[in-house]
Amino acid sequence: MKISFVGAGNVAWHLAQAFENAGHVVNEVYSRDSQNARLLTTLLYDATIQPDLNFAESESALIVIAAADDALAGIIERIVLPDGVMLVHTSGTQSLAELQRLVGIYSDVPVRTGVLYPLQTFTKGVPLDYAQIPFCIEATDADTEQELTALARSVSTQVYRVDSEERQVLHIGAVFACNFTNHLLTIAHDLLAREQLDFTLLKPLIRETCEKALASTDPALAQTGPARRNDWSITSQHLAYLQPVSPEWTGLYRQLTESIRLRHFGMD
Amino acid sequence: MKISFVGAGNVAWHLAQAFENAGHVVNEVYSRDSQNARLLTTLLYDATIQPDLNFAESESALIVIAAADDALAGIIERIVLPDGVMLVHTSGTQSLAELQRLVGIYSDVPVRTGVLYPLQTFTKGVPLDYAQIPFCIEATDADTEQELTALARSVSTQVYRVDSEERQVLHIGAVFACNFTNHLLTIAHDLLAREQLDFTLLKPLIRETCEKALASTDPALAQTGPARRNDWSITSQHLAYLQPVSPEWTGLYRQLTESIRLRHFGMD
Numbered sequence: 001m002k003i004s005f006v007g008a009g010n011v012a013w014h015l016a017q018a019f020e021n022a023g024h025v026v027n028e029v030y031s032r033d034s035q036n037a038r039l040l041t042t043l044l045y046d047a048t049i050q051p052d053l054n055f056a057e058s059e060s061a062l063i064v065i066a067a068a069d070d071a072l073a074g075i076i077e078r079i080v081l082p083d084g085v086m087l088v089h090t091s092g093t094q095s096l097a098e099l100q101r102l103v104g105i106y107s108d109v110p111v112r113t114g115v116l117y118p119l120q121t122f123t124k125g126v127p128l129d130y131a132q133i134p135f136c137i138e139a140t141d142a143d144t145e146q147e148l149t150a151l152a153r154s155v156s157t158q159v160y161r162v163d164s165e166e167r168q169v170l171h172i173g174a175v176f177a178c179n180f181t182n183h184l185l186t187i188a189h190d191l192l193a194r195e196q197l198d199f200t201l202l203k204p205l206i207r208e209t210c211e212k213a214l215a216s217t218d219p220a221l222a223q224t225g226p227a228r229r230n231d232w233s234i235t236s237q238h239l240a241y242l243q244p245v246s247p248e249w250t251g252l253y254r255q256l257t258e259s260i261r262l263r264h265f266g267m268d
Numbered sequence: 269m270k271i272s273f274v275g276a277g278n279v280a281w282h283l284a285q286a287f288e289n290a291g292h293v294v295n296e297v298y299s300r301d302s303q304n305a306r307l308l309t310t311l312l313y314d315a316t317i318q319p320d321l322n323f324a325e326s327e328s329a330l331i332v333i334a335a336a337d338d339a340l341a342g343i344i345e346r347i348v349l350p351d352g353v354m355l356v357h358t359s360g361t362q363s364l365a366e367l368q369r370l371v372g373i374y375s376d377v378p379v380r381t382g383v384l385y386p387l388q389t390f391t392k393g394v395p396l397d398y399a400q401i402p403f404c405i406e407a408t409d410a411d412t413e414q415e416l417t418a419l420a421r422s423v424s425t426q427v428y429r430v431d432s433e434e435r436q437v438l439h440i441g442a443v444f445a446c447n448f449t450n451h452l453l454t455i456a457h458d459l460l461a462r463e464q465l466d467f468t469l470l471k472p473l474i475r476e477t478c479e480k481a482l483a484s485t486d487p488a489l490a491q492t493g494p495a496r497r498n499d500w501s502i503t504s505q506h507l508a509y510l511q512p513v514s515p516e517w518t519g520l521y522r523q524l525t526e527s528i529r530l531r532h533f534g535m536d
Contacts, residue, residue: 121477170465178476189441206445207478231336237436256451259516260448
C-alpha cells in the first residue's frame with residue numbers, strides 16, 4: 001500500500017519505518033517542523049518531503065495523521081485530499097465521529113475515514129518489537145476496516161477492532177499504566193538522588209514488580225507494601241519524612257495509600 | 269553460618285531458602301502462625317519449628333527477625349537470646365538505633381545487632397534471582413558488619429553498606445517504584461475491566477515502559493503522555509470520562525498530571 005504521513009514525531013517515526021519494513025511504500029511526509037520531516041525521510045526508501053498540506057496529487061491510498069490531538073482540526077481544515085483516499089488518525093482520544101465531522105465540513109471530495117491507534121509508547125530511535133504492539137482499528141465502512149486491518153496485520157500479530165469509547169478507555173488506562181507509573185519511578189529516582197543514592201539500587205525491584213504484573217491477569221493480586229498490609233506505623237514514618245522534603249510527594253503518597261486501602265479493604 | 273528465623277512470611281520464606289542454597293544451615297523457625305512455620309520448615313533441610321521465642325539453647329550465630337515492623341518491639345520484649353548472638357531485622361524502616369535500644373532494655377545477655385534489608389518485593393512461591401537483589405547492611409560494630417556482609421555476599425552480588433536514614437529513603441523510594449506503580453497498574457486493569465477490555469492489551473506498553481526506565485539513569489528522560497506534552501485538551505477529556513466513573517481515580521489522575529507538569533515545566 002502507498003502511504004503518506006502528516007506528522008513526523010515519535011509515532012510517525014516508528015510507524016513509517018515499520019510499514020516500509022512490511023513491504024509498503026511511504027510516498028510523502030509532511031511536518032510543521034521541516035527538520036523532523038527531513039530526518040524521517042532519510043530513514044525511508046524513497047519518500048519525499050511534502051512542503052504543505054496539499055495532497056491532491058498524491059498517489060497514496062492512505063494518509064496517516066500522526067499529530068498532536070489539538071492539531072487535528074487545524075490539519076483537516078487545511079488539508080487537500082485526493083478523491084476516495086483513506087484518512088486515518090493515530091489518536092487514542094479523538095473519536096472517529098469527530099474526524100468524520102471535520103472531513104464532512106472541510107473536504108471537497110469523498111474520503112473514507114478511520115482510526116489506527118497503536119497502543120504503545122514511542123520514542124524516536126528506541127527500537128520496538130512491532131509484532132507485539134496492539135493495533136486498534138476503527139473505520140466508517142467495512143471495506144476501510146478490512147484494508148486497515150490487513151495493513152496492521154502486516155506489521156503486528158495483535159490487531160483489534162476497538163470503537164471510539166473503548167479506545168478512549170484504553171488510552172486512559174495507558175496513561176495510568178505507562179505515563180503515571182513512569183512518573184512514580186521518576187519520583188523514586190529524585191528521592192534517592194537527594195541522598196546521593198544510586199537509582200540502580202531500585203532496578204531489581206522495578207524489574208520484579210513489572211514481571212509479576214505481566215504474569216498476572218490482575219495486578220491487584222501482586223500488591224504488596226505498607227498500604228496493602230494496612231501498616232499505619234510505616235505509613236506515618238514515611239509521611240513524616242516526606243512532609244518537609246516535598247508537600248507534593250507527601251500528597252501523592254497519602255492519596256495513593258488511601259487508594260490502595262480503598263481497593264483492598266474497601267475503606268479510606 | 270547457623271541461622272534462625274523469627275517470622276515465616278514472604279521475606280523469611282525467600283531468605284531462609286536462599287541462605288541454605290548458599291551453604292548455610294537454618295536451625296529454627298518461629299512464627300506466631302505455626303502453619304507458616306511448618307510450611308517453611310518443610311522446604312528447609314533440617315530446620316525445626318521453634319514453639320516460642322526462647323532461643324537460649326539455640327546454636328545459631330545469627331537470628332533474623334523477618335516480621336512486620338509493628339511486631340518488632342513485642343518480639344524483642346519476649347525473645348530470650350544466647351550470649352553474643354547476632355540479632356538482625358530485615359526492615360526498611362526501623363532504625364538500627366531502635367533495635368539496639370530495645371535489646372538494651374530487654375536482653376539479659378550481650379547481643380550484637382544489625383540490619384539486613386533485602387531491597388526486593390517477595391511473594392511466597394515466586395522464584396527470584398537472588399544474585400541481583402541489593403542487600404543493605406548496617407551493624408553496630410565492624411565485626412558484625414563484616415560477618416553480615418559475607419553472609420549477604422554468599423547470596424547476592426549486590427551488597428551495600430547503608431545507614432538507617434539512607435535505608436528509609438530507599439524504602440520510601442521502593443514504595444513509589446513498586447507498591448504505588450503496581451497500584452496504578454491495578455487501576456488501569458480495573459478501568460479496562462469496566463468495559464470488558466482485556467488487561468493483556470496493555471502488557472506490551474507496560475513491558476516497554478519498564479524496559480525504558482531500566483535502561484535509563486533517570487526515568488524523567490523517558491516520560492511521555494498528555495501531561496508531558498502539556499496537552500490540556502486530552503487531559504480534560506480524560507477527566508470528563510473519569511469523573512462520573514470514580515472521583516477517586518479522577519483525583520489521582522489530576523494530582524499525577526499536576527506532578528508531571530511541576531517536574532517537567534516547573535508549574536502546577
